[in-house]
């Protein structure tokens with residue numbers, strides 16, 4: 431019965447705690463956020479800074495030639511895995527975001543090639559880091575050399591002695607499995623039994639071993655970790671505590687900075703940037719928030735979005751406010767971890783992500799599944815973009831800030847409210863490209879039915 435012992439400390443947090451327990455959408459804002467972020471941040475005994483983000487971006491760059499060769503879909507971009515920054519003013523009326531409350535954009539990671547989700551960033555980076563280490567160790571490439579040498583049969587034979595394994599609700603497995611097998615590695619993905627069948631099928635078709643486990647995401651990760659720990663030739667991608675994954679995600683900030691500049695979007699005291707990031711275990715949004723805060727400083731505000739039944743990051747942040755090393759799960763709060771947003775169905779947050787975010791994050795909000803489907807349809811109708819339910823989680827962010835007591839309090843105290851008309855709202859759409867049409871049409875039908883009920 432840990433829920434009473436981790437009760438929040440302020441009246442505002444008591445309100446959040448009540449809503450959380452009732453699975454009602456709510457917003458928690460972070461009283462511990464530091465406006466100018468520390469230059470280096472330490473988590474789990476290691477210190478990281480913007481240099482680490484730049485190193486991750488440089489690694490991705492070294493592999494571009496090889497990636498363009500092994501993935502036909504990357505030939506056109508020369509091996510660059512990136513997504514557009516899209517103006518989304520056409521969606522503002524549906525969200526109730528008025529023109530004098532800022533401008534809406536989306537960062538379209540739902541269209542990321544190869545993996546079809548934000549997992550392309552972190553997952554690809556970690557597999558490449560593992561491959562790079564082995565390639566140098568076995569003399570398959572020289573430092574500064576041409577990594578396309580790794581596409582030769584001899585190099586693939588060497589990498590094929592090694593295995594890459596991961597535990598996943600689906601999308602991370604797709605990213606790791608597809609990239610690992612493309613480089614010649616053996617690949618194993620541990621999934622919870624309720625992971626989507628089409629994801630398992632897609633992996634099997636690529637020669638990836640899919641291991642199914644009873645129970646939730648956490649159980650699948652634990653089983654994968656245990657199996658891999660006994661095998662020196664196996665690299666386990668640990669979604670709950672991997673720096674390599676997190677730094678791979680963080681590299682997105684460097685590209686976004688260029689995109690913002692290209693579209694003439696300033697980020698400064700008069701022009702705050704508010705970023706809404708769907709959150710599962712927390713690695714992807716924390717990596718991106720870390721990169722953005724280190725790169726763009728005090729006027730970037732990052733909010734994480736979670737399903738009402740799986741708010742693992744919010745319960746972690748509430749527990750962290752009291753200090754200590756609590757690691758609560760959503761079950762402790764009487765919640766089910768049942769959600770159609772399968773990329774976000776995680777019961778307990780990554781402590782690495784939580785530790786890093788404590789001084790950087792602006793807040794966390796929750797969203798009901800029905801709202802995800804409504805926003806999924808509105809995104810289709812207003813923008814013609816195809817996203818999955820998890821990727822819709824960020825769209826209730828602007829309304830949470832402008833339409834709730836907690837949000838208005840934050841707008842006031844942060845100073846963002848005074849310049850809201852010049853703010854940029856950036857919703858990160860994290861997945862969708864690979865969702866089969868039948869599944870997607872089901873999502874749309876459900877969203878349209880909900881909209882009809884509302885009308």
Ligand SMILES: *Cc1c(COP(=O)(O)O)cnc(C)c1O
Nearest residue numbers: 601710711712713714773860861
């Ligand atoms: C994994 C995932 C996220 C969140 O990433 P975490 O690292 O688990 O927090 C968000 N959206 C989609 C579609 C995902 O697959």
